[in-house]
Amino acid sequence: MVNLNEKELIAQLFKTEYRKIISVLCKLFGILHIEIAEDITNDTFVLASETWGLNGIPENPTAWLYTVAKNKTKDYLKRHKTFSEKIVVDFKLDHNQTEEIEVDLSHKNITDSQLQMIFAICNPIIPAEAQIGLALRILCGFGIDEIAEAFLTNKETINKRLFRAKEKLREENIKIELPTENDLNKRLESVLTTLYLLFNEGYHSSTQNTHLRKELCLEAMRLNYFLIENKTTNLPIVNALMALMCFHSSRFEARTNQIGEPILYDQQDKNLWNEELITKGNFYLIKSAQGNELSKYHLEANIAYWHCSKIENPYKWNNILQAYNQLLLIEYSPITALNRTYALAQVKGKKASIKEAEKLNLIDNHFYFSLLGYLHTDIDNAKAIFYFEMALLKAKTKNDKSILNKKLSDLNAKITANS
Amino acid sequence: MKEFMMIFKSEINESFGPTPEQMQGNIQQWMDWFGGIAAQGKIVNANRLSFEGKTLKPNNVIVDGPYAEVKEIIGGYVIVKAANIDEAMKLAEGCPILNHGGHVEVRSIIAMNG
């Protein structure tokens, strides 16, 4: 093991083990007692940081954590007779076992419990933001401060949000289990939506913290991997989302410069694209093609696949255009409409696409004006400048503004050089 | 916003037998046109119809083929959202069927169940 001091080691173990212990305990106690599971897990890590600092790091830190969690659970059950009796009733355990409720921290139970917790938390009865927050806290072991930073808000707001979400799960008495076969597709759909949003939170988030953004994307992929590892949930649509995530994250290093400013697709250093992730994406894309279903994740993965192709030609862009056409028929969104029109310009030329772009009429969206600015560049630069300035008026984040300012100064320089 | 149905019709052409490449190009023209309307958020629902069909007439008379006694065949339809019929007509203008001798009939929809 690398030489970590006990603080670093505990932080690292918190990231990997917190989620396992808490999932197993939640599963054992039921969602009604989610806070007891949280308390016991937190206490376990508090004890670790108190004793490891004094006595040194134990030989097998993970085993140490599991043993302490088990003992703390047993102590808790002994001290709270009525609670443990209730659990025995709820879980129809043998009454003779009251004294010896086993905390099963085997690999299999850890994996099963985590998968079931994914289904319990990614539940549309709580708002999407709260699902993501709770997933980050319980399934990913994120600190409240990290979640607050990811959402660009404060710890108090996140605490309140998580509290309400847990209350709702308790009120509805959500079972921690895999959905039945009949419910699977519908429940899986909401799980995938949450994972997709979590990934996008990282990929498109406005926080400047590149490390945190990468972590969010990785966590979304890790949770998706639970679904792929399990036979019941390893469906084509799950693989399609995984392919999409792999393709997108392959460009992570190329998307920002050293100070965290974004680099647009056409200016990225393609050598920085991660080949390993592209290969993985191809693998999941092929697996997603089994069956007849063509979901929005399939189409988006297909688009992302073509974006990972380093060759620039109309053939590539025509494939992207066709996928956007189909995607819009499944689900309209302004950003898809804008991306579709950008692809159209790569296939049919800027001039031919201006008319189509104007029809979108998304006058509250700065990307709309930015697209019109792009389409007019080199065709009517005065108009292009007008549109980029309109975009600048509508843009909200520092990054968006800096991109637009750069475009404006490039254009102005071009006009001066030509006059 | 009201809903309108565009019905794509063309005269029956017995010798119609496009090559796979032509078919592919044709599908793409349609998809590009649909995509343009969908990008404006104005598509409600679209369906392409298979050329095989049957027609049921009174007294249980079943005739093979969709175009029995009809001069024109319906190739498909799309339901769009538009402020009025003139805007719906504007949306219809890019329809690829117009380049192949067909036409588009635009009809306003009477919502069922009120």
Added chain:
Amino acid sequence: MKKFVLVFRGGDTHISTAHSQAAMDVIQTWNNWMQGLAEKGILAGGDALQVSGKNVKGSKKVVSDGPYAVGNEMVGGYLIVNAKDINDAVEISKGCPILNEEGSVEVRQVQERN
């Protein structure tokens, strides 16, 4: 299960907008038929169309008023149904009230995307 479109052609009273008892009866008959289909999970969508409409034709995009076809070719509405195959869909069509008005039902399978 596949999807089929039932295209209603001809007939005369089903598109009536008059508030006569006869017209109301016709609407009631249609509603009853569709209600029955909906309860069996067969119905997947559909609309009635207004009589007036417009046409756009040819590469010059000539616009004219009124639906093209008249009489028994005129499309009055459509339904989308779930059926096992085309014979099953024809069977479903047999209950359609338009058949009592000398109209016909054209049954066409919807092309699956991709």
